[in-house]
Amino acid sequence: MEVIKTVDLTKKFGSFTANKNINISVLEGEIKAIVGENGAGKSTLMNMLYGLLKPTSGEIYLRGRLIHFNSPDDAILNGIGMVHQHFKLVPSLTVYENVLLGVEINKEVSIGNKKFKTFKVDQKQELKLVNDLIEKYKFNINANAYVKDLSIGAKQKVEILKMLYRNVNILIFDEPTAVLTPQEIEMFYETLRELKACGTSIIFITHKLGEVMDIADSVTVIKSGEVIDNLLVKDTNNKHLAQLMVGRDVLMHVEKKYKDYSNASVIYEVNNIKTKNKWGLNCVDDVSFNIRQGEIVGIAGVEGNGQSELVDIISGILKVTDGCIKFNGNDITNFWPDKLRKNKIAFIPEDRYEQGLCKEMTISENMIAGYHDSPDISKYGFISMKKRLQKSIDLINKYDVRVSKIEGLISSLSGGNAQKVIIAREFSSDPDLIIASQPTRGVDIGAIEFIHKSILDLQEKGKSVLLISSELSEIMSLSDRILVMYKGKIIGEVMGKNATREEVGYLMMGITHSEENTNG
C-alpha cells in the first residue's frame, strides 16, 4: 500500500524552481532512499512532506488522502516524523525529558474517585514510557542519561525516539549518516531494520550511494529539482545510480594531467601534529603529510573524522598541542592567520559565511578582507576607497562573479557567486599554496566546473593545493595524491592517477589494506 504519494509537487523560491513536478511514492514498511547531489532539491522535497515548506503547486497524498500541512506539528499528528541532520536536542536535559519535550505528562493525584492534574511533571511515568519504547525497538540507550554526555549515534536514537513516542509511522531522515562513524552507521542500519520490522516506513535522503545499496528497498534519483528515475535497489547498482545522479559526468570534463611529483621539492610539511577539542579528546591525532611543489593533495574522509579541525589548525585558528608545521623550510607552527597569508598561503574555508565571507559587508569589502593591507590598495594603514573598488571590479570581471550591484552586500549573492568571491580574493593574492576546504559545497554545477578549472589552472602555474573534501568524486578527479582521514588520523595514502573508488572508500570506512587482506 502506498503511504505517501506526491503528484506534480513543485516548489519555487522567487524565480528559482527548487522542485519541479515531483512524483514519488513510498510503500508501507519500505526503506526509500532519495539520492541526489548537494543542491539537487532533496531537502526541499522533504521539508514539504514534513510541513516546513508549503508546495507552490501539486498534491501530497497520505494513504490516499489529500493533505495540506501547515506546520511540522500537523505532519507529526498525521504520523510523519523527521530526524534532521542537525539534532534538535537540549543537552542539559535527560534522554527521557528530551523525548517527552512538549508533550510532558503531569502528575495526577486522586482525591476520592476524582483525579486532579498537578503542575508537577510525572518524571517516573515519563521514564517508564521511554524505557518501554527503548525496549520495544531494542535501542540500547540509557533513558536517564543527559543528552550532553551521549555519542552522536545515541543522540540520533533520541531523535528517533522523540518521533516514535509521538506515534509516527513514517520517518524521514535527512543525511542521517553524515555525522556518524562507520560503526555507528552499522548500528544505524540495525535501527532501521528494527523500525522496518515494526512496520515503520522510512525515507532517507543521502548522497552516498553505498548506503542506498546497503539498506534501501527502493530509490528515487533527483537532479536539479526533478525526478530522474524511480528504481528498486535490486535492479540497479552503484555505477548506474552515479550516472543517473550526475547526469553527464561533469567531472570527466576536467582535464587533469597527472605528473610525477616525487622529485619535486617539498614545500609544506606537517609533522606529527595533535590537537584536542573542548572535550579534551584528540580530534587530530598524530597527523603527518607533506605537499610538493605543484602538487594537488586531497584529503578524503567521512565528515567528522577530524578534517575540519585539521583545516582549522592549518588556517591558524586552532592551536596544536604537539608537532610542527613547516612551509618552505620555515617553522610556521601556530602562526596566526595574518602571518600565514603573508607567507603566501591562501585559504578557502569550509564554512563560507562563517569564516570566508561576512554577509553584512559589501562585495568589495569582502574582496579585500585578509589582504586589506596589501600595498596596491592601502598606504600608511589607510585603505584607498577608489583602489578598493577598482580591484573589486577587476576581480568580479576576471572571475565572472554575477552581481546585480557592484557595491551590494554579499548576502545578495547566490552560493556559487559568493564562493567565487572567495576564490577571486584568495587566488589573486598569488599564493604558493592554497588550502581549499569543501570548495564546491552547496554550489551549482556550473560553479563547480569553474572552481575545479581554477584549481587546475593554478596547478599549471606550479602552485600547490591542499584539497579537503567529503565529495569523493571531487577528490578523485583533482588530486595527484589522496590521503584518507579516519578518526583523527591519516590512515592511508593512494596515488590519484590509479586510485579507485573502492580503494578510497574502504579507507574512509577505516579498513586498511592489511585488514582487507586478512579479512578475505
Added chain:
Amino acid sequence: MDRKEKLNSLKYSIINSIIPILIAFGIGAIAIILAKENPLSAYGTLFYRSLFNIKGIFNTLHFAGPLILTGLAIAISFKAGLFNMGIEGQLLSAGFVVAVMGNVWGELPKTVLVPLLLVVGVLVGVIVAIIPTMLKAFYNVNEMVVTLLLNYAIIHILQYLTENTFRDPSSGYVSTPRISSNAIPSRIFEDYRLTTFFIVAIVVYVIFYFIMKRSKLGFEITALGQNRNFAEATGMRIQKKIIIIMLASGALAGLAGAGWMMSEKYAYTLSFSGIPGLGWDGMLIALLGSHSPIGILIAAVFYAVVKTGSSNIAIFTSVPYEIVILLQALIVLFLSLKVFVKPKELKLGEPSVPKKRFKNLFKGGKE
C-alpha cells in the same frame, strides 16, 4: 553603493532617527499637558532659547563637547560588537582624578596644566577600562555585565573618597577642592562659555572618524563587529582589536570627564555628571547618530539643545526640568527598535518557515 542608493539609505537612517524622537516628543507632550502647559509653546521655549540666539548656540556647543566624546566612546564599542557600558564610571573616575590633580598641580602654567590634565583624564579612563577589557579579550567574560556593574562600585568608591579623603573642608557641601584657574581651558570668545575644549573634542572626533572609516584598523573593527569568526579567520587578530577598541572607548570617556570637569564643573561633587549622567547620555547619542558620519555630532548637538533648553523650560514655564530625562528615556526606548522603516531589498529565495500553531502551555498529556 552608487549615489542614488547612498541617498536612499541616508534618507532611511534619518527617518529612523527622527521617528523615535517624534514619538518621544509626542508622549512628552502628554507629560507637559499634565503640568498644565501648552506642549507647543513649551517645546518652542526648549528650542528657541538654545538654538535661535548666539548665546544659546554657544551654550549648546559648550554642552555638546563632552557629549560628542561619550557618544563616540559608545559608538565605537558598538561598531566592534562590544558593549562598553562602563563609560559613566570611566568618566566619573577621570573627572575625579582631574579635579584632585587640577588642584594639586595648580601652580603649573595654563599651557602646561590644561593639556597635562586632559592626558591624565585619558589615562584614568584607560586604566578603569583595563579590567573588563582584559577579561573580555583573554577569557571572553561578558563585558556588558562587568562594565555595567563596575560603574556602581566606582560610584561608591568615589563617594567615599569625596566625602572623606579629598573633601574640601571649607565647602558647605560634599565636594573636592576647586581646581586652579590655570586648569581651566580658555574661552574661545570672551563673552560665551564655549572653551577650547570644544575644539579638542571636534579634533578627536575627526581623527576617530577617519580611523574608523578609512583605515585598516577601522576596517578590521567593522568586520569584527559583524562577524567574529570571519575576522579571526581572515587574520584580523580579534583579541588585539578588542583591547584596542575597549581601551580607546575608555580613553574617550576619560577625556570627556576631564573636559567636563575643567570647562564646567571645576570641582568633583556627587552630582558631577548629572542625571542620568554624561556617560549614559552617550548611549542615546550613539544610538541616534551612528548611522552616518556626522550623525554623532548632530545627535550630540541635538541633545545639548534639549539639555540646555530644559533649564529654560523650567525657568519660563511650569514644566519641570526633569522633562529632559523623560524625553531621553523615551527616545532611547523607541530607538531600541532599531528600524521603523527598511529600504526594500531584493532577497534571493529563502524558505519561509510557517508560523507555529498555537499550543496551550499548560495543557498536558500525550497527543
Added chain:
Amino acid sequence: MNLDFIIKVFSDSLYFTGPILLVSLGGLFAYKAGVVNIGLDGMMGIGALASALVLFYTGNWLIAIIGGIISGVLIGLLFSFFGVTKKANFIITGFAINLLSTALGKYVLALEGRTDINVIGTISNLNTRIEIPLIKDIPILGPIISNQTPLVYISFILIFVLSFVIYKTKFGTYVRVVGESEEAAKSVGININKIKYLAVIIGAVLAALAGYEVAINQLNAYTADITAGIGFIALAAIYCGDGKPKTVAIYAILFGLTRSLATNLAIRIGSIAGLLQIIPYLMIVIVLTTVAIINHRKSLYRGFLDE
C-alpha cells in the same frame, strides 16, 4: 562587638535581603530564557512609584500591592513587546526602562512639588511586621527571624517554590529549553515568544513587589532613587548564581548581609564601611572570571571561536 549588635546585623540582613531576593528570583526566569534584562532596577522603581501613588491616593495597602503588580505586568509587557516581538536590542530596551523609571519618578515628584511621596500617615494603622509565635521566643534566633515584613518571609518561601517551578514543572522546563536551544523548542512546537513574555513578566512583577516592599514597608516613602541599585545587585546575584534559584538566593543573601554590615558598621567604624557596598559588584567580576577561566582552560581555538 556584643550580642545585640550581631543580632541587629543579621536581622537587618534579612530585611535587606528580602527585596534583593525578590528581584533576583524573578529576574532569573528571563536569564534562564535567554533574555538579558538589565531593566530590573527600573521595573522595581516603577513598581515602587505605582504602589506609592496608589497608596497615597487610596490609603489601601491591598490596592497598592495590586497597583504595583499591574505596573509590573505592564512594564514587563512593554519590555517583551520591544525585546521579544520587535526583536529590539534587550540591553538598550532594559537601559531605557531604567532611565524611564528615574525620569517618571523625578517628573512626578517635580510636578507635585515634593521630594518624596510620604505614606507614613496612610499606613500608620497597619502593622507591617509580623511576629511569629514560638519562634520569636527562641533566644538569638528569635529576634533575628521574627518581626520581619511579610514580603521577607514570602521571598524566602519563593526560593523553594520557584526552584520547583524551574526544575519540576512544564513551564520551568520550557523556560530552560528556550534559553538553551530555541531550535529544539521550536521543533517540538513550544511557543518561544510566549515563554519569553511570561519569563520577563514574572521578573517584572516580582521586581515591582520589591519596589512596594522598599517604598511602603521599609522606608514609608517613595523617592526617585528608591531602588538604591537593588536591581543591579540582583543582576549580580543572577549572573553569579548562573540563574540557579538556590545558588542565586545564596548570593542574594550574601549581598543582603554586606548591605547590613555597611549600614551597621558605619556607626562604629565610620563611612569607610560604605565601601562594603561594592562587594556585590566585585563578586560578579570574580565569579564570572572564574567561570570563564574554567571554561576556557581547554580551548585551543583562537578568539574563542568554538563557542
